[in-house]
Structure formats: C-alpha cells, structure tokens
Amino acid sequence: MFYGQQSRKRKRPTNGVFDPNDENKVKHTKVGVWNLYQEVPPPFRVASLIPASFTTWLEPHLEVLKSLPYVKRMFLDIGRIQYCLPLLVLLLLLDFVLSLMPALQLWYSGQFLKIVETALNTRTVDDRFLLRITTYQFACTVAAYLLGFAKTSLSTKLNLRIRLHYSTHSYYAIARLDVPTFSDDAVHQQLQSSVSMDSNSSVAWRMITGTMHIFGTIVKLVSQLSVLVAILKEQDDGLLLASLSFLKPLWSWFTRDRQSVHRGMGVWAATTVNEDYIRSQGLKKAISDTAHRQEIVAGNMWKYMLESYRDCMHRLGDDAMGFFEAKEHMQRRFRFSHILQNPINELPRIVFTLRAVHNPTSIPLSLASFNLITSTASSFSNTVLHMLDSTSSIADNFESVRRLYEVLNIPNKVVDGAKKFPEDARKIADGIEIEFRNVSFSYGDKRLYALHDVSFKILPGQLCVIIGPNGSGKSTILKLIARIYDPDEGQILIDGHDIQKLNLDDLRATISVLFQDYTHFPLSIHDNISLGCPPHAHDRSKVEQAARLGGADSFLSSLPDGLDTYLDRPVNDIYAGIPEGTKTLFGRNVNYKGIRGAGRMTTSAKSSLSGGQMQRIALSRTFMRSLDQERPVGLLLFDEPSASLDPIAEHDLFERLRNLRGSKTMIFSSHRFGNLTRHADLILYINNSAVIEEGTHAELMAKKDSKYAEIWSIQARAFLP
Numbered sequence: 001m002f003y004g005q006q007s008r009k010r011k012r013p014t015n016g017v018f019d020p021n022d023e024n025k026v027k028h029t030k031v032g033v034w035n036l037y038q039e040v041p042p043p044f045r046v047a048s049l050i051p052a053s054f055t056t057w058l059e060p061h062l063e064v065l066k067s068l069p070y071v072k073r074m075f076l077d078i079g080r081i082q083y084c085l086p087l088l089v090l091l092l093l094l095d096f097v098l099s100l101m102p103a104l105q106l107w108y109s110g111q112f113l114k115i116v117e118t119a120l121n122t123r124t125v126d127d128r129f130l131l132r133i134t135t136y137q138f139a140c141t142v143a144a145y146l147l148g149f150a151k152t153s154l155s156t157k158l159n160l161r162i163r164l165h166y167s168t169h170s171y172y173a174i175a176r177l178d179v180p181t182f183s184d185d186a187v188h189q190q191l192q193s194s195v196s197m198d199s200n201s202s203v204a205w206r207m208i209t210g211t212m213h214i215f216g217t218i219v220k221l222v223s224q225l226s227v228l229v230a231i232l233k234e235q236d237d238g239l240l241l242a243s244l245s246f247l248k249p250l251w252s253w254f255t256r257d258r259q260s261v262h263r264g265m266g267v268w269a270a271t272t273v274n275e276d277y278i279r280s281q282g283l284k285k286a287i288s289d290t291a292h293r294q295e296i297v298a299g300n301m302w303k304y305m306l307e308s309y310r311d312c313m314h315r316l317g318d319d320a321m322g323f324f325e326a327k328e329h330m331q332r333r334f335r336f337s338h339i340l341q342n343p344i345n346e347l348p349r350i351v352f353t354l355r356a357v358h359n360p361t362s363i364p365l366s367l368a369s370f371n372l373i374t375s376t377a378s379s380f381s382n383t384v385l386h387m388l389d390s391t392s393s394i395a396d397n398f399e400s401v402r403r404l405y406e407v408l409n410i411p412n413k414v415v416d417g418a419k420k421f422p423e424d425a426r427k428i429a430d431g432i433e434i435e436f437r438n439v440s441f442s443y444g445d446k447r448l449y450a451l452h453d454v455s456f457k458i459l460p461g462q463l464c465v466i467i468g469p470n471g472s473g474k475s476t477i478l479k480l481i482a483r484i485y486d487p488d489e490g491q492i493l494i495d496g497h498d499i500q501k502l503n504l505d506d507l508r509a510t511i512s513v514l515f516q517d518y519t520h521f522p523l524s525i526h527d528n529i530s531l532g533c534p535p536h537a538h539d540r541s542k543v544e545q546a547a548r549l550g551g552a553d554s555f556l557s558s559l560p561d562g563l564d565t566y567l568d569r570p571v572n573d574i575y576a577g578i579p580e581g582t583k584t585l586f587g588r589n590v591n592y593k594g595i596r597g598a599g600r601m602t603t604s605a606k607s608s609l610s611g612g613q614m615q616r617i618a619l620s621r622t623f624m625r626s627l628d629q630e631r632p633v634g635l636l637l638f639d640e641p642s643a644s645l646d647p648i649a650e651h652d653l654f655e656r657l658r659n660l661r662g663s664k665t666m667i668f669s670s671h672r673f674g675n676l677t678r679h680a681d682l683i684l685y686i687n688n689s690a691v692i693e694e695g696t697h698a699e700l701m702a703k704k705d706s707k708y709a710e711i712w713s714i715q716a717r718a719f720l721p
C-alpha cells in the first residue's frame, strides 16, 4: 500500500480524462488504488520575481474569487422570492439580539463578582441588588429561549421557501441537457454535487446561515470583549489571566488541519484500473439493486458472489477505499504541535497558583475572577474558533453557489439550430423527406464506426424498413434523425434542410420515436402516455384514444386504478426497522399484513405488467404524439416496435400503421423479415455499419447474390413443412 506517492514515470491509463503521458500538462499522483490526474495550468507571471510554482499554486486558491458575482446573484434571487426579504430581515434582527445575549450574561456574571467582592471586603450582602440581578438574569435566559425558538421557526419557514425556489432551478439545470452531455461522467458528477434534488438544506440556505453565523459571531465577540475588558480592568491580574486563557484556542486554531479534500486542486479527475476494486464495487451494486435479485436467486449465485467479494476485499486490504476517503488519509499527517495543547491549557492555572502563593490574601477574590475569566475565555475562544472555521467553510459555500449557477451554463453538445421548421405546416401532412449523405458516426471511440459513409433517401410518406444483424447500426440511424447525436462526418437533410440548422424543438415536434430501449417513467400510466404529446397532456380522451391505438386499452380495465395506476411508484412506503418474520422483545411475531391492509399498501412499489403490456404503453405514447392536429407529426420512427408483442398484436399494429402510409413517413428498424418488409417502399439492408443493399422486397428478392434474399429464405424455411 502506498499513499500520495508521486510518479514522475507516467503509466498509460486505460481510462480517465487526461493524458498522463503529457509530462507538461498533467500531474499524476497515486492515491491508494486511485490515479489522480491534475491539470498543471500554464504559469502566469505577475512579475519575474514571483516563481512560477507559486502562481501555479495560487490559481486554484484564488478560484473562489470567481464565485463572488454568483453570490451576489443568489442574494438578489432570494430577495425576489415572495416574503423572503421581510423574513430574512426579521431573522437578521433576531440573530443580532441573540448575539448580544452572551455579553449580557457576562455582564451579570461581572455584577455577581462585584457582590462577592463587597461581601469579602465588608462582610455584607445587598439582598435587593442580588435579587434584582438574579431576576434580570432569569428574564434574560427566558428571553434568549423565546427568541431562539422564534429564530428556529423563522429559519424553517425561510429554508422551505428557498428550497422550493431552488428545487425548480435544479430541475431545470438537469432537464435541459441532451443525451451526450448528460451521459458525460464529468457533467453527471457536477450535477450530483451542486444540484441535488433531495437535499434538505439547499446550497443557498447554507450560504445564508454561514453568512449570518459570521455576522452574529462578530456581534458576539465585540459585545463580549467590551464587557470583559470593563470587568477585568478592575481585577488584579485579570488581563494577564485572560490573555493566558486565550492561548489554547489560538494555538489549536493555528495548528489545526484546515485543508478540505477538494480545496486548491484545480482541474482534476481520478480513475482506477484496480481490477479487485472495480469488481468489488460491481458485486456490491449487483447485490443491492432489486433489478438483479431475480437472476441472483434463480441462478443460485449469491454464495459465489459472496466468495468473490470476500476475495476481492481480502486482496485490497487497507486499499479498499473510495477516492475521497483515500485522499483524506493521504492528507492526515503527524502533528507534534497537537501534543503541546494540554500544557498550554494548564498555563493559566499554573500562573494563578504561583501568584496566589506570593499574595495569599487575594486568593478568594482571585479564585472567583479566575473562574469567570476561564469560563468566559473558553466560551469566547470557542466563538472565535467557530467564526474562523465558518470563514473557511464560507469559501466552500461560495464555490457551491458558483457551481449551482454555472451548471445552468453547461453547453449542450447537440447545438440548437435557428431555422423554423416546417416552413409550411400543411406540407407535413404528406410526410417528411429524409436524406443521409455520406454519414459517419462513432459513439465514443472514434476508431469504431457505428455508421460509416451511409447514404440513402426516403421520400415523403414512404414506409422504410432498416434491416440487419445486431450491432449493425440500425438504431443509430434513428437516433441521428432525432438528433440525439450529431454525425461526425456527412450531412442529414430533412425536407432538403441541413438537420443541424433546424430549430430542435420544431424538429422534435414533427417526429415521433419509439426507441428499442424505451423507458417507463415512474409516473402513472396516464402520464406515461400523455408525455408523448405535452400540449395535450391533460386531454384524457386523447390519452384514451392513444391507449387504444397502442393496444394498451385491453388490459387497463383490469388494473386497480386503470389509467391512473403507477407502473413504478416513485415514493416507497416506510416501515419500522424490525424485519418481518422475526419476533419482538416480548415474543410477538412481526407481521406487516394487517398494517398493509389498513393502509392499502402493496408489498412492492413496482407494478407487475408483462413485457408486451409495457411495450403497448410505450407504443401508446408514440401514438399520442401523432394525435396533435395543430402541430402534425410527419415522421414516425420505430425501433423494434413489436419485439415483445404476440403475433396478433403485431399484426394489428402493422395494419394500423400501414393505414398512415402516405400521410406520414415511417421508418422501422427490425431483425424480422415478412410482415413489414413485404409492404415497404424502401428496405435498407445494413451490415457492419454500412448500407449493403437497398430496394423494395421484390427488387431485393430478384437481385443476384442478395444477402437480404438469403436471410429471407432462412427465416421462411422455418415456416415450411
């Protein structure tokens, strides 16, 4: 095991963002099983006297300054939220009064000290003065409690309002991203760290409380200090003892570990190639996710998985750590200064004892003032430490605010076009023309083409079927038409316009797509269908019509809540921590059946629809889009639309779709020959990322050495006696 070992000899990583072979640009550090790659910024020289290494170190630390405009913007935004400004002012006022309380308490303690002093000197006590001070102090404690309670209630209200505002901000920040940008790991992590949708306290709220904390602490310190100086002026050795009492907090502040794990690291990324670590994480995920449970149980895999996990962990030993944990370990250093803390703590007591020996008559009074000083000094120094800590965490908060706003500026990789589409909405009623001109595309690795030099043309209203083996590039064609991705080379034309110049919203409003890997949203079936056409999402009759067209109406009536049934309930029921089937302390069997019955709760949040039924819902969503008469759809894209359908449902679906011929251009991707290909106006046979053959069924069957004809015959043979 070795932490923090810096390597000058760079190894080629198998993944990761930076190129570690570039000696000048990237610094590589080994952190446990992790490889940390840090960008080395080009040195900027303010003056030739300042060494480059200093400016390189300084830049990431000064990054925080870039946050200031965002902090201002955040405060302005909060001010605009309804009722937030008066609530905030009120909160500030309460905080101000509460911050004066410790000084008031200190003043009362000083008055008690005076009473003790008089008692020692004159052997008398002013009863009325003592009673008055005690009453005032009690009233002060009650007022502090009430004000504190009011502050908490007000804070909760304000926090909720601010959270409400920023939850929409966060939703927008995530919702607006396109597929390639959203799937980018770096973007994904930035979103997770800055716009968490579930956090109880928003970045903005942390910023407010942090700032208020500093404001309150300054008020506390100034007021306490003024009272303390006033009291100690009159005491022998008071100021000496106070100074000694402050030594400990100052010492511990100067010698503490203040560097946060992220601070000052600049632009960086970390990756691991450790097989055991990667595998152990995979095994952990597999065992915790309900999606894999069925296979694990049926395949009797758990014992093997446990054994494998144990082996991985055994080999990893102390290195079995996430990146941040490993980095923290690396930063932890032995500090001799920590050992000195206790002797420094004892210093006031030692000095007091020595002074008392020299001047025994002053012991009782000095003892009282010593107690006052040390207890005040400790509360005072805690306040100072707290404030200094807050000022360093405020830098973190500044950066969080910056990230919160900057995620709104992450550019989408698929750039929007300016041209309105269609120029004439009536033309769409006849379908859309699609043309691919020498299109090439690869997903990540630019050497692996998903499509290579593909050209074809589909006329308006035509039915086109793309056919070919697994991985040949069929789905990719559909994704490029819907501009989920942009081609690396070549051009796609829609009704003669370059697809990249068209307004994206317009383009997508004229296309309806059913992806092969369609999803079901954790929403009601109604929502799952109506999302196909947001402008008519509230029109229940249209949703029912779409369900009929998609073949979903047949099973909807058997569901408990019909169209309003949730496929995958987004909110899980919450249960006590005592597992079902066990016994309570007094021997009762734990059984949730009765409780579930009373609350109409189910055992699983997922609805049990079959694969085919799920596909019918996805189909209904696609049909929903085509029901919009104001913005008619001109192009339907179907990726394996009948993969999970029974033969009758498949036949009915294709019948319905064929009726749309002439009014919409339709493109199907399929492995299956027959029903569709027979009726297609154009068949594209695609293999190894390229179009190999194209034509109608009759043309391809008549063609010599046709690959299409060969596979057709293989499939047809299965049905011959």
Ligand SMILES: Nc1ncnc2c1ncn2[C@@H]1O[C@H](COP(=O)(O)OP(=O)(O)OP(=O)(O)O)[C@@H](O)[C@H]1O
Binding pocket: 443, 444, 449, 450, 468, 469, 470, 471, 472, 473, 474, 475, 476, 477, 516, 669, 671
């Ligand atoms: N999101 C992705 N990231 C990286 N590679 C991808 C991605 N999607 C597809 N590929 C790769 O691109 C190639 C073409 O995939 P595509 O999905 O277009 O094939 P397909 O013909 O639709 O296959 P199938 O019949 O199995 O659905 C394949 O080699 C595949 O591995």
